[in-house]
Amino acid sequence: MSKSSVTPTRTKRVGTQLTPEAIIEASLRIAARGSADAFTVRRLGEELGADPTAVYRHFRDKDELLLSVADRTLGEVLDSIPPGLGWQDRLRALADASLAVALKYPVVSSAMASRTTRRANEFRVVELILGAVTEAGLDGADAAVHYRMVGDSLLAYVGQRAAYLLFDPEVRAADESSWTREYRLVDAGGFPHITRLGQQLAEVTHDQIYHARVEALITAISQRAEAVRGS
Amino acid sequence: MSKSSVTPTRTKRVGTQLTPEAIIEASLRIAARGSADAFTVRRLGEELGADPTAVYRHFRDKDELLLSVADRTLGEVLDSIPPGLGWQDRLRALADASLAVALKYPVVSSAMASRTTRRANEFRVVELILGAVTEAGLDGADAAVHYRMVGDSLLAYVGQRAAYLLFDPEVRAADESSWTREYRLVDAGGFPHITRLGQQLAEVTHDQIYHARVEALITAISQRAEAVRGS
DNA sequence: ACACTGTTGTCAACAGTGTTGTCATTACTG
DNA sequence: CAGTAATGACAACACTGTTGACAACAGTGT
Numbered sequence: 001m002s003k004s005s006v007t008p009t010r011t012k013r014v015g016t017q018l019t020p021e022a023i024i025e026a027s028l029r030i031a032a033r034g035s036a037d038a039f040t041v042r043r044l045g046e047e048l049g050a051d052p053t054a055v056y057r058h059f060r061d062k063d064e065l066l067l068s069v070a071d072r073t074l075g076e077v078l079d080s081i082p083p084g085l086g087w088q089d090r091l092r093a094l095a096d097a098s099l100a101v102a103l104k105y106p107v108v109s110s111a112m113a114s115r116t117t118r119r120a121n122e123f124r125v126v127e128l129i130l131g132a133v134t135e136a137g138l139d140g141a142d143a144a145v146h147y148r149m150v151g152d153s154l155l156a157y158v159g160q161r162a163a164y165l166l167f168d169p170e171v172r173a174a175d176e177s178s179w180t181r182e183y184r185l186v187d188a189g190g191f192p193h194i195t196r197l198g199q200q201l202a203e204v205t206h207d208q209i210y211h212a213r214v215e216a217l218i219t220a221i222s223q224r225a226e227a228v229r230g231s
Numbered sequence: 232m233s234k235s236s237v238t239p240t241r242t243k244r245v246g247t248q249l250t251p252e253a254i255i256e257a258s259l260r261i262a263a264r265g266s267a268d269a270f271t272v273r274r275l276g277e278e279l280g281a282d283p284t285a286v287y288r289h290f291r292d293k294d295e296l297l298l299s300v301a302d303r304t305l306g307e308v309l310d311s312i313p314p315g316l317g318w319q320d321r322l323r324a325l326a327d328a329s330l331a332v333a334l335k336y337p338v339v340s341s342a343m344a345s346r347t348t349r350r351a352n353e354f355r356v357v358e359l360i361l362g363a364v365t366e367a368g369l370d371g372a373d374a375a376v377h378y379r380m381v382g383d384s385l386l387a388y389v390g391q392r393a394a395y396l397l398f399d400p401e402v403r404a405a406d407e408s409s410w411t412r413e414y415r416l417v418d419a420g421g422f423p424h425i426t427r428l429g430q431q432l433a434e435v436t437h438d439q440i441y442h443a444r445v446e447a448l449i450t451a452i453s454q455r456a457e458a459v460r461g462s
Numbered sequence: 463a464c465a466c467t468g469t470t471g472t473c474a475a476c477a478g479t480g481t482t483g484t485c486a487t488t489a490c491t492g
Numbered sequence: 493c494a495g496t497a498a499t500g501a502c503a504a505c506a507c508t509g510t511t512g513a514c515a516a517c518a519g520t521g522t
Contacts, residue, residue: 041509130425141435
């Protein structure tokens with residue numbers, strides 16, 4: 001073992017050499033499994049084949065790790081947006097991709113619904129939205145406000161969907177059947193609209209709501225652009 | 232008890248002191264203090280002057296308690312909506328009241344951003360929104376979908392604002408200054424819009440975003456109502 | 463070649479969380 | 493008044509994120 005470079009460097013602490021990248025990828029693997037409470041430091045250690053606390057050599061907190069992971073998912077979103085679209089379709093593509101990625105890594109998206117990463121890929125998303133509202137005809141404060149409207153709304157919607165996906169199946173079932181249970185039992189006199197629309201309320205799909213919310217954003221931008229064009 | 236009325240009835244435990252109502256009110260008191268991690272079972276016990284686990288005699292879990300507390304806050308929202316408004320102003324009043332209550336009990340609102348209580352006051356809110364979209368001219372599936380759009384969006388926005396309020400002041404400061412820090416350092420070539428709008432982005436207020444998001448919902452309803460009226 | 467320095471993984475431990483089971487006392491009911 | 497159900501106190505459990513001490517490594521300058 002003296003001079004021999006052949007000696008297999010007997011590392012007692014065998015480590016799967018940990019890097020920030022490896023930790024982020026392990027986090028994504030765990031997040032992709034879809035369980036609500038699986039993304040814990042200890043399970044992350046298992047996934048990495050290392051001691052859980054080793055993660056703290058590469059990230060200050062779990063929160064800092066979460067932000068890094070979230071920024072990676074933002075990269076996935078951006079990569080799946082095709083170029084060469086008009087501003088409306090670009091926003092629709094962003095919404096579609098955001099939702100898809102959010103449902104792929106629900107824990108991440110649900111935890112980020114009120115957060116901001118302030119990292120590389122977030123800048124790209126901001127730039128994308130600003131480009132869209134600019135192309136729509138907005139500028140200055142109008143562009144800034146409408147960017148926030150779009151960005152925050154998208155984040156919120158996608159986080160809601162992700163959180164819903166994280167619920168136990170039983171909770172979700174109770175929620176879906178509530179329209180045909182609790183809401184059917186309300187007093188018809190005091191709640192005429194619920195009584196009248198009970199059936200339709202039960203049949204609303206996520207896709208319909210998604211469509212309505214996304215189109216509402218686009219319409220708002222169009223309207224504002226038209227208003228400033230007229231002045 | 233007649234003869235022994237003199238004996239100071241040494242009740243080590245003073246009979247039934249805890250009621251669901253008292254627990255809910257203690258929860259609201261804690262929530263109103265605005266701290267993010269103060270709403271815990273043990274502190275609830277302190278606030279009640281009782282053993283923390285006694286709460287479980289009145290609520291199955293902390294989640295069921297949360298739902299009850301949330302429904303109470305919904306009641307506060309409804310009570311502050313004046314009658315006799317048109318559908319648009321009624322929705323605006325609902326949004327205003329929801330935001331006010333959310334900022335009053337941030338922990339509750341932030342925890343409920345993706346939840347539904349399925350309790351008494353939620354029915355009243357649903358009825359209110361359905362009444363508004365009906366008055367706007369929608370019916371059937373249109374009314375149902377647009378109710379969900381409004382309800383979910385409002386819940387999400389208000390939850391975002393509440394969550395933001397729960398952050399440590401330092402985190403919030405970092406967030407607010409990010410537009411004048413990180414975003415100012417981006418490459419002007421790769422991020423022309425961010426570079427151009429940096430100043431405006433830093434100056435966007437919560438009120439502006441709130442206004443844009445609420446009006447977007449109202450506009451979407453109007454537009455849809457006009458479309459179906461034309462057909 | 464050697465000591466030095468800083469990094470990284472391991473381990474034990476801590477404070478905190480929600481929750482459950484046990485037990486005695488209180489309140490209610492027939 | 494007796495019996496039963498409800499209720500609160502207490503101890504304990506499994507879990508969470510996180511920290512400090514220690515040992516094994518990597519790289520560097522002499």
